[in-house]
Amino acid sequence: MRSTGELPNEENVSTLSQILQADVPGKYYLSPKACLGILRRASARGKELPEILKAALERQAQSA
Structure with a gap:
């Protein structure tokens, strides 16, 4: 048995701008501390x- 799903007959093509959401809750944003960590590393x-x-x-x- 295959561990992957069947390929769809139709291609579903999306662009990034089609799937981005405008109003996203703040909990999904990087914190200032996380941003500093990325910059530091x-x-x-x-x-x-x-x-x-x-x-x-x-x-x-x-x-912050």
């Missing part, structure tokens, strides 16, 4: 984050 490992991601993490980290 990237720096410690010498990893460059994409500029838009880095800016978003820094902005969220300052919202």
Whole structure:
């Protein structure tokens, strides 16, 4: 017996903008502490984050 499901006959194609929700509860957001942790670990490992991601993490980290 296969451990995977059958492939559908029709392809269901979605774009990211079609599945994102506009009003998301705050519990799904990264906390300022989590954002600081991501920034700290990237720096410690010498990893460059994409500029838009880095800016978003820094902005969220300052919202404490």
